[in-house]
């Protein structure tokens with residue numbers, strides 16, 4: 001959890017991301033991630049992370065209490081690939097799609113090449129029969145590694161406001 | 174049963190003549206049956222899970238929960254003992270505790286400020302003597318006759334249980350020796366919370382009670398292990414039940430053949446060999462209990478389950494939220510003195526279960542498919558003859574519905590149907 005605590009506690013001492021082109025690069029990357037999931041290209045999902053990237057869906061209660069177990073956790077790209085394979089080949093569920101709505105990202109620079117971002121989001125899930133619900137509201141707390149022109153997620157915590165999941169979660173958020 | 178539910182219902186429920194090998198679909202839809210369940214089951218001679226003792230460690234701590242849909246407060250008083258009561262003000266019935274947990278000296282209803290001590294006894298009534306000589310309670314008002322409805326409590330292996338009925342036997346008698354011994358196996362030690370979430374499922378609560386006891390579906394619906402050829406699991410296992418059939422254990426043992434050589438030295442077991450996983454280390458486990466069982470699911474009637482899957486220890490507790498909704502709580506636990514490495518292993522293994530679990534996410538929707546599939550067929554019934562028609566232990570095979578039949582045996586007796 002130490003990486004995340006530093007996100008919260010050191011944000012005041014971290015500097016703004018001043019360079020507009022760098023800001024645009026990271027913002028586009030975060031938007032591309034959401035579109036990748038929404039468009040059903042989840043097989044590309046692990047590529048958005050560094051090889052040792054960490055991904056977790058958790059909720060506000062667990063996050064604030066520093067509890068390690070959320071709803072989904074991967075500590076390597078390999079685990080993300082297993083998740084993807086399970087979605088396509090093992091897990092059974094009713095067809096549905098997501099639509100992510102992102103708020104504007106707040107970006108800070110920890111040091112050159114390493115950035116922290118917080119982005120609020122909502123996800124609407126549409127079922128095959130047309131039923132629609134907002135199934136997730138919360139914030140992404142990210143650490144992004146960016147050398148050159150290819151940002152990657154080093155650490156993404158998806159912190160849901162609600163502890164309650166409707167039915168199930170199959171696709172990553 | 175003196176008065177049978179069949180007689181109490183305006184439209185009597187006649188159970189099929191085949192007995193517990195059939196379940197009329199109506200029991201998953203009928204509002205009258207649902208109401209009667211609150212009287213005969215949740216307020217009946219059974220123990221309901223309330224919370225974990227670690228949820229209320231200090232004097233003055235309280236936590237709110239539910240028995241059926243009945244709102245409940247659990248407290249720890251100055252005397253260190255745990256109390257439980259209905260979260261319903263003795264005045265006009267408002268909720269007394271609004272927060273899910275907290276710490277206080279008194280419980281005060283915000284509507285008219287009636288105040289209760291942590292055992293639920295009425296201690297203060299605002300304007301009891303009126304104001305300026307007018308109003309106030311009648312002369313003969315006796316606070317001792319007005320308290321929060323008490324619930325009898327017993328604590329077993331760090332879990333707090335409550336019952337409304339005088340007739341409920343002591344908890345260990347209720348479970349029987351085999352079942353209580355197995356609870357001790359998984360929960361008989363100091364624990365701490367590692368994470369919690371809940372999931373809303375769109376079906377009657379009894380379909381999840383069935384699903385937990387449905388060992389027949391395990392490898393058919395949940396194909397994660399077979400897809401990834403994780404072939405060391407589910408080698409050998411069985412179903413054990415309490416004598417009354419209401420509670421059960423489903424267990425699977427690992428193949429111990431290869432265990433000694435490669436992994437014994439490291440102290441960490443790989444839970445699988447030759448799998449098709451990219452990152453098999455997410456299933457690494459550490460030796461914890463020395464009986465060879467890797468997967469254990471234990472139900473305690475009506476709405477509790479304790480799981481120990483590899484090292485993933487969790488208490489699952491489900492709450493009816495209307496006749497066709499159920500909220501399932503996942504409380505993931507660790508040993509109080511786990512090492513950082515052990516916590517890591519429990520954390521990664523938690524990917525197997527929960528609302529996004531590799532081998533459990535289907536359970537979030539499958540019972541809804543039953544609810545939807547049986548809509549409009551209320552005079553029809555399910556067919557539960559896998560493994561026979563009786564209620565008996567099944568050692569060596571989990572291709573059986575015996576534990577489901579056990580649930581319905583207990584249900585029918587309590588309900589008088």
Ligand code: FES
Nearest residue numbers: 262264265282285
């Ligand atoms: S309803 Fe609680 S004080 Fe009136």
Ligand SMILES: [Fe+2]
Nearest residue numbers: 391395533536
């Ligand atoms: Fe299941």
